[in-house]
Amino acid sequence: MEKEPLNWTICQECLGRGKKSRRISKKTRLLYQIALDEFEKTLGKGTAPLPPKGNLYSCPDCSGSGLLATANPPEANEEYPHIAIIGGGIGGMALAVACLHRGIPFTLYERDKDFNARSQGYGLTLQQASKAIQGLGIFSLKEGVISTRHLVHTPEGKVIAEWGTRKWIQSDIKTSSKRTNVHIARQSLRLALLEQLGGNNKIQWGHQLLDFKEHDDEGIDLSFQVDGKIKKAKADLVxxxxxxxxxxxxxxxxxxxxxxxxxxxxxxxxxxxxSALQHLNNALLDSATIFQTANGNERIYIMPYSSGSVMWQLSFPMSEEEAKLLSNKGPGALKEEACRRTQWHAPIPQILSSTDENLISGYPVYDRELLKPEVLEKSGPVTLIGDAAHPMSPFKGQGANQALLDALTLARIIFKGCRPLSDWRKAGIRKNALMEFESEMLQRSAVKVQDSAEAAQFLHSEIVLHESDAPRRWFKK
Structure with a gap:
């Protein structure tokens, strides 16, 4: 098979959006004009009619990705604002990749010394973002695993819920799903983004942000600590x-x-x-099944991490002080606590006991109150994406999904609002791009933050034990 190209540029037909608008019919334009005339006769009383918009459809030239293959990555166009991206996680790398495709100049700063400075981390489930990553030039994930079955058990092993494509096929129900959930290790997704970016030398490693200050005239000064020394940098947008x-x-x-x-x-x-569970012959370990078990207090969720491993996530209520204390005791204490609380049906005890302590971590779960657009409206040429903007609990699997959507949306809006010959330097990046982005981003993510916070409650209550073949989110209060 031919190697998939790594260089992409935006599709000129849809200008990188992946969608096009259908022409508005003559009848629709006429009806709008009539409504507008009637409104003007009332001298502005009532509500003005909204201008009609054509329905969106997938761009045929780029198959909806917004990208076309190119021999070399686009050259940075200095007429766009230079962006300083702080943080080389999923969201930061995704934004850098989206800017690269559009010729938007950027510098990506990460405080870690290198790509492998942190542990393997956790697994991700790409839901809405499974389509968005195509807009980042990633059309296949070599390490990704697709699940086709989801089960919920009682501690004794009784199945109280089942869903997924295998369930639908077996029950002969005519159901189709346009979305496919892809499970992948966080580092594997970061590596795919790093390859799109062009490698490690595209990131300023070991840069810890100290402060930034906006100039009265234009631009932002940034200060970093690098190898014990202070390093200065400039940008148009942070x-x-x-x-x-x-x-x-x-x-x-x-x-x-x-x-x-x-x-x-x-x-x-x-x-x-x-490989540590080869002695078990259990259908739950087929690398295509997600299963969770709960008792109304503790809840464990187990999903494919890769084709050769599974990730488990155990959660239970605990005071903040106790949670911090347990977390600080390290992986040995965390494993002991997890095993003690989950002497349940197979293969849960075997999975936990076979997990190496080096691959165990734990932390208290936090989020933040939702930001309002007016909190950011005086922030000038500075904005936030991902967990920096809308952190949420891990129980809905939305953190990485929303970060990827944030990154792609922001790059697309900057490309449109700060294009060459626009007045972004005079009017300001906030007016030309950030206000639109933050409004969309905060509105989209608000329901995810809320649902994730509620899940922290109902997944550890009797609600989760309700018998029904539907995702547990359907039984929140």
Whole structure:
């Protein structure tokens, strides 16, 4: 098979949006004009009719991705604003890739010394973003695993819910799903984004942000600590993609404005290779099944991490002080606590006991109160994406999905609003791009933050034990 191209540029037919608008019919334009004339006769009383918009459809030239293959990556166009992206996680790398495709100049700063500075981390489930990653030039994920079955059990092993394509096929129900959930390790997705970006030398590693300050005339000065020394840099726009404890957010709006909010539970994570479970003959370990077990207090969720391993996530209510104490005791204590609480049906005890302590982590679960657009409207040429903007609990699997959507949306809006010959330097990046982006981003993510916070409650209550072949989110209060 031919190697998939790594260089992409935007499709000129849809200008990188992946969608086009159908022409508005003559009848629709006429009806709008009649309604507008009637409104003007009332001298502005009532509500003005909204201009009609053509229905969107997938661009045929790029098959809806917004991208076309190219021999070399586009050259950066200095007439666009230069973006300083703070944070080389999923959101930061995705924004850098989306800017690269559009010729928007950027510098990506990451405080870690290199790509492998942190542990393997956790697994992700790409839901809405499984389509969005195509807009980042990633059309296949070599390490991705697709699940086709989802089960919910009682601790004794009784199945109280089942869904997924295998369930639909077996029950002969005519059901189709346009979306496919792809499970992938966080580092595997980061590596795919890094390959799109062009490798490690495209990131300024070991740069810890100290502060930033906007000039009265134009631009932003940034200060970093690098190898014990202070390093200065300039940018037209700063984007904080630096996680739930974002330093950009703290300097922008302060920590007290929307402080961390404890959600009343702790999460313990582990990764177990299937090779350690070869002695088990269990259908739940087929690398295509997700299963969870709950008793109204503890809840464990187990999903494919790769074709050769599974990731488990155990959560249960605990006071914030106790959660911090347990987390600080390290992986040994976390594993012992997890095993003690889950002497349930097979293969749960075997998975937990076979998990190496080096692949176990745990932390108290936090989010933040939802940001309002007016909090950011005086922020000038600075904005936030991902967990820096809308951190949420892990129980709906939305953190990475929303970060990827944020990144692609922001790049597309900058490309449109700050194009050459526009007045972005005079009018300001906020007016030309950030206001539209933040409005869309905060509105889209608000329901995900809310649902994720509610899940922290109902997944550890009797509601989760309701017998029905439907995702547990359907039984929240």
């Amino acid at each position: 984007v904080g993609a630096d996680g739930i404890r974002s330093s950009v957010r703290r300097q922008l709006i302060g920590e007290n404005a929307t402080s961390l909010r404890y959600l009343g539970c702790i999460v313990i994570l582990g990764i177990c290779p299937l």
